Amino acid sequence: MDILTEALGSMRTGQPQSVRTHGRAPWGLRLPPVAGAGFHVVLYGTCWLVPLGDAPHLKPLALSTGDVVFLRDGRGHVLADDPSTPAEEERPEQFRPGSPLGTVTIGGDGPGTSLLCGNYHLDQGRPHPLVSRLPEIIHLPTRHGRHPELSAAVQLLGTELENPRIGSAGIVPALIDSLLLYILRAWFEDQPPTAAKGWAAALGDSAVAPALSAVHADPAAQWTVESLAERVGLSRAAFARRFTALVGEPPMAYLTRWRMTTAARLLRETDAPLTTVAARTGYGSEYAFAKAFKREFGRAPGGYRREARAA
Secondary structure, eight states, rough: OHHHHHHHHHHBOOOOOOEEEESSSSSSEOOOOOOSEEEEEEEESSSEEEEEOOTTEEEEEEEEETTTEETTTTTEEESSSSSOOOEOOOGGGGGOOSOOOOEEEEEEEESSSEEEEEEEOOOSOOOOHHHTTSSSSSOOOOOOOHHHHHHHHHHHHHHHSSSOOHHHHHHHHHHHHHHHHHHHHHHHSSSSSSOOOHHHHHHTTTTHHHHHHHHHHOTTSSSOOOHHHHTTTTOOOOOHHHHHHSSSSSSHEEEEEEHHHHHHHHHHHHHHHHHHHHTTTOOOHHHHHHHHHHHHHHHHHHHHHHHHHHH
């Protein structure tokens, strides 16, 4: 079971939105916060990303060709040729629709930079801890052979955007959709095994990772701390301590979280009756499931489904 794919899938609520941004110095573009996670890919040129808001711990980032930036919570920020360049809001007349993506053009007549900018629609109301505990901003340079798969995806995107051909309208959205997994996989694999902690360590741990995979593969199973510990060859107490230390919550708390996350996704994306949703998430009756769901989400499953469909 691919835990990263499952965790992201549980949060995704729509297709990514993206635009190609062309800036010629001097240029500065102020980007407001978005509901989800933001990203930028520098296709060519150089620029700076300057975080906005009360975040003195986040410093301006110098970016160059091939760099990828992921903003976990869609924080507002400025993109500019230089941190001192005044930033302006995007204006409708700067946008030009096109295929496979529209473009925004800004700035003067100096050196140029081209970026792919966008956001992924992620449910931040109940974020999976694998995502919520990531750094606020992830910067991944892909030059000099770093992150070869991510670099290949960036190069493919650049080629398709520079020279759109037949099929580009389908290829580009698919590459952008896959980019999120490439970004997060590259970051997790960057963490030194001896220094990794939290989820970065959990995904590579010989006991915790198989237990997580088992829960994700079959949330309806009647798991207990004992059965999970036995599955990975540890005592109950040793397993519980190790799981809690890396995942951030006890095994049964995470099991309940994942069951409720799975139930919410089934309610949003399928027409399965409540009895089926209950059975697929480990509850013996519709009543028991509805009670647990309301305790977790503050509303009954039927009401949640109606609201999600309306949204």
